[in-house]
Amino acid sequence: MNIHRSSELDGIQDILDEIAAAMASRTDRGKAAGYIPELACVDTGQFAIAVAGVDGQVFCGGDVGTPFSIQSVSKVFTLTLALGKLGDTIWSRVGREPSGNAFNSIMQLEHEKGRPRNPFINAGAITVADLILAGHAPREAIGEIIRFVRFLADDETIAIDEKVARSELDHGDRNASLAHFMRSFGRLDNPVDHVLGVYFHHCALAMTCRQLAVSGLYLAAGGMNPMTGTRVISAERARRINALMLTCGHYDGSGEFAYRVGLPGKSGVGGAILAVAPGKAAIAVWSPGLDPVGNSKLGAEALEMLAQRTGWSVFGA
Missing domain, CATH: 3.40.710.10 (DD-peptidase/beta-lactamase superfamily)
Known part of the structure; x- marks a missing residue:
């Protein structure tokens, strides 16, 4: 008898749509990186999010077709x-x-x-x-x-x-x-x-949220790229890179990000964050406005919402 097993990604599109709508209504969006002129002029009204699952499914919300500097x-x-x-x-x-x-x-x-x-x-x-x-x-x-x-x-x-x-x-x-x-x-x-x-x-590499999420899948899938079936690194090395992302990926805001989101993540002053839910998905968010320590303000808020709604956390449900 075949038994249907629900996917970790069931309902994700609805969650992403909800998050994108919530971010669109935010008025305090942070400030674009002012010390790099090409980044300083990027419109902070933009927001995108993508979730790439280890099962090969990809879900997106917001300005997902817009490339940005991943920094x-x-x-x-x-x-x-x-x-x-x-x-x-x-x-x-x-x-x-x-x-x-x-x-x-x-x-x-x-x-x-x-x-x-x-x-x-x-x-x-x-x-x-x-x-x-x-x-x-x-x-x-x-x-x-x-x-x-x-x-x-x-x-x-x-x-x-x-x-x-x-x-x-x-x-x-x-x-x-x-x-x-x-x-x-x-x-x-x-x-x-x-x-x-x-x-x-x-x-200065430029990518869309979808491209960035797919690029990080090997860290969610034990070192494998599930899209191509190729091994990128060993499972042990993937775990160790994830550990460094959790403890160091947001500079002096790393503890706050771990506390609020509970996932390994790496930020960039272009407004992107790549986060990893091991065994489940890689998540990319982008919003150019930064908080005082140089991390995407809305990006962190969006990932916190996603973690709350999915229960994804390396610290347990």
Whole structure:
């Protein structure tokens, strides 16, 4: 006798429609990132959400056809790529602890002699970019990152927004300071301008919410990409990346996000958040207005609503 088993995603479309309608009515939407001119002019009235289930279903709400700069969400993908190339040796170069400071802080870096606290703060991601570069030309390293993200999303149309990359290059003095500081401690192997070129370009990857959610599915499905049936990483590595996302993915707002949402997540100053419900789905939200610590204001609120309505949480129902 066949027994119908309800899907974890039953009713998700109704929930997403409800969330999108609730977000459309919000008046306090945060402020777009002002220090990157190409991001500062993005309309904060936009909102999108997508849920990609491990069973291959994808549900969307809001402005899901609009591409945006994923910014620091890309650090999840570059970390995955670096681990695949170098394994756990990367942890000699970057730590795995929450920072408790702003994402671009230099104070902690000085105290710890140029070794970044984790791979998701800017200094840590710059170090990961240095590892991926590994003596190659920046163009080759950037191409490798683009190919990897296209592989994850199963979508060859994903590309870098060159205007955003140029805007970051032209206004990246703080990140240049971090890189030169680490170089002074012997923490970077490649020329600073090469490393920053790779870093700024991968932060300028442009994706839609649907593409981003599908790209994160391997973290929800034990290292597999259920859309293509290919293994991206081991299940153990997926669990460990998720752990880092939970503890470090929202910078000095990581504890608050874990408390309110209860899922691993990685934010970016473009207004995107990629969240993972292990064994269930990958979720992408986007709203360009940021809260005071640089995370999407409506994105976090939407994920909190989603977690409440689905019961998804790594801490139990």
